[in-house]
Amino acid sequence: MKKILSYLVPAVILIGIFGGIALKLKKNKATAEDRVFHYDPAEEPVLTRKDSSSTPQTETGQRLFTGTFEPYRETKISAETQGRINRITVDAGSIVTKGQTIVQLDDALLKLQLQSVDVQIEGLTADVNRNANLLKADAVQAVQLEKSELGLKSAQVQRATILEQIHKSTIKAPFNGIVYAKLNEVGGFAAPGVPLLHIIDIDQLKFTINVPENDLKYFKIGQTHDLVADAFPDKKIKGTVTMISSKANVGSSFPVQFTVKNFSNHGLRAGMFGKIDLSNTND
Numbered sequence: 001m002k003k004i005l006s007y008l009v010p011a012v013i014l015i016g017i018f019g020g021i022a023l024k025l026k027k028n029k030a031t032a033e034d035r036v037f038h039y040d041p042a043e044e045p046v047l048t049r050k051d052s053s054s055t056p057q058t059e060t061g062q063r064l065f066t067g068t069f070e071p072y073r074e075t076k077i078s079a080e081t082q083g084r085i086n087r088i089t090v091d092a093g094s095i096v097t098k099g100q101t102i103v104q105l106d107d108a109l110l111k112l113q114l115q116s117v118d119v120q121i122e123g124l125t126a127d128v129n130r131n132a133n134l135l136k137a138d139a140v141q142a143v144q145l146e147k148s149e150l151g152l153k154s155a156q157v158q159r160a161t162i163l164e165q166i167h168k169s170t171i172k173a174p175f176n177g178i179v180y181a182k183l184n185e186v187g188g189f190a191a192p193g194v195p196l197l198h199i200i201d202i203d204q205l206k207f208t209i210n211v212p213e214n215d216l217k218y219f220k221i222g223q224t225h226d227l228v229a230d231a232f233p234d235k236k237i238k239g240t241v242t243m244i245s246s247k248a249n250v251g252s253s254f255p256v257q258f259t260v261k262n263f264s265n266h267g268l269r270a271g272m273f274g275k276i277d278l279s280n281t282n283d
Helices: 002-035 108-136 142-168 213-218
Strands: 064-078 083-088 101-105 170-172 177-182 195-211 224-229 232-244 254-261 273-277
Touching (some): 064 177, 224 254
Antiparallel strands (some): 064 273, 083 101, 101 170, 224 232, 232 254
């Protein structure tokens, strides 16, 4: 009997353990099913369509175009020849006029070379005259006169080259404008492609806006529109359409550019923002 009990007790314990596990799993399954969403068509809310006429008008429908003022012209001045900078006559913010000398390079060596060539030309000119007279007396051959004439022409070309280099050592302003930045100093070295000064022209400015294709019809080359700069909200500025891009930009809009005359005191600056309001324009 004891032997039978020794087998029966562990069996009962195992049955109890497995029964408890099964009961726990069943309970967990019921809980999980309660948490699952079951679609019921009867509970679906009825969506009503909002009348589009009640939607307020957005700013995009107001045809308000914003843009930026840019210099009419700008350039970075560099030398056409190499040389040490002897003098810079302007500074950042200086007003310059077309043809004004703004940078002077060292041309002392070039002037010495010019003197040397002038001496050569003087001697070659005398040789040509002498050989011409001797040829008339049959004292020299014609080839000698030709050589002296070619030598004189070569020296004259060399002289013209030196004069051009001397001329290029004086750098002048290409147009009326303002020195935006001074990029080198006296004693520095100038060379082609090395910027010395940055000059901008803001007597006139460019004003550029981006226009959606549906609104391009409001702009024609030569048309005049009223602009307002954010910095001068009470002043209307006349802008003339000078460019309408034939290709859209990344934002699928078309750049439209205006030319604007600046105030007498150059109050408008490159980089300022402005706008054009065509809200009251009839379609």
